[in-house]
Amino acid sequence: MDVVDxxxxxxxxxxxxxxxxxxIIIMASRDAVALSAGPFWEVKLGRLDSLSASQKASDDIMPSPRSNASMLIDLFARFNLSVQDLVALSGSHSIGNARCFSIVHRIYNQSDDGKPDPSIEPGFLKKLQELCPLGGDENVIGDLDFTPRTFDNEYFKDLVNxxxxxxxxxxxxxxxxxxEYVQRYSEDQSAFLKDFVEGMIKLGDLQSGLPGEIRKNCRVVNSPPPANVMVRK
Incomplete structure (x- = not known):
């Protein structure tokens, strides 16, 4: 958010x-992907910022790192995004990292039975537990895939493994x-990149036609409210 500011x-x-x-956010996202050896696409501009700001509303639409696929499918469906969109857009985790806070439960007590997630490859589980020891600093970060600075299909290969x-x-x-989508993208990077771009374009259109404003500060709504609320198509 500091970069956006x-x-x-x-x-x-x-x-x-x-x-x-x-x-700003959609262009910065596109450029981050392109600068990481990923695709470049034309971004439709003219979005407006929402007229309200709510941490709870944001949390309600942000996928939890502990979500399962069924939860994610239902969440994306609320925004008319398909299963293909879900998997392709999840490929954004091809770059970046996450905190130990997001995985401690998974690697030590996935089903509240004192055992880790059985789907984790044993050697990888050992590495995760070394990175994030029980009772350790949960702000330590780990890479989301094995090529965290390159936008590619390694993320999907990792999931298969x-x-x-x-x-x-x-x-x-x-x-x-x-x-099936994970398997396809792990084998065909071009298919992943194509579907990812299509998904990003859909995401960019979600607020089209809704009333909004251009904020002076991205962290808060304008005050007092604008005299004439705008609507852009």
Whole structure:
């Protein structure tokens, strides 16, 4: 979010109240993928920022790292996103990392029985437990796949081999509804990149036609509210 703040501050100095935070985020996401050897695509601009800000509302639509595939399928369906979209967009975990906080339960007490997730490959489980010892610092971070700075299909290869970092990752291979897409993308990087771009374009259109504003500060709504609420198609 600090990066978004810096971009917004620079834009407000040059062209105030012109570029929304929503557009900044979608362009920054596209560029992060492209700069990591992933695809580049044209981003549709003109999004507006929401007229409310709620941590709870955000939490309700953000997938939990402990989610299973059925939960994720239901969540994405609420936004008219398909199972294919779910799996392809999960490939965003081809780059980046996550905290031990997100996996401690999985690697020590997955089903509240004192045992780890049985889907984790034994050698990988040992590495995860060394990275995140029980009772250790849960802010330690680990890579989401074996090529965390390159946007490729290694993420899906890892899932096939039982080496998904998060439960919400590995569940995509253990669930029969999503497994076929994981298998396909692990074998065909071009198919993954194509479907990922299509999914990102769909994501970018989710707020089309809804009322909104261009925020001065991406962390809070404008105050007082704008006299004329805008709607962009």
């Amino acid at each position: 810096e971009i917004k501050e620079a834009l407000e100095r040059i062209c105030p109240m012109t570029v929304s935070c929503a557009d 039982g080496k998904g970092f998060l439960n919400s990752d590995e569940t995509l291979f253990t669930n029969p509804q999503t497994r």
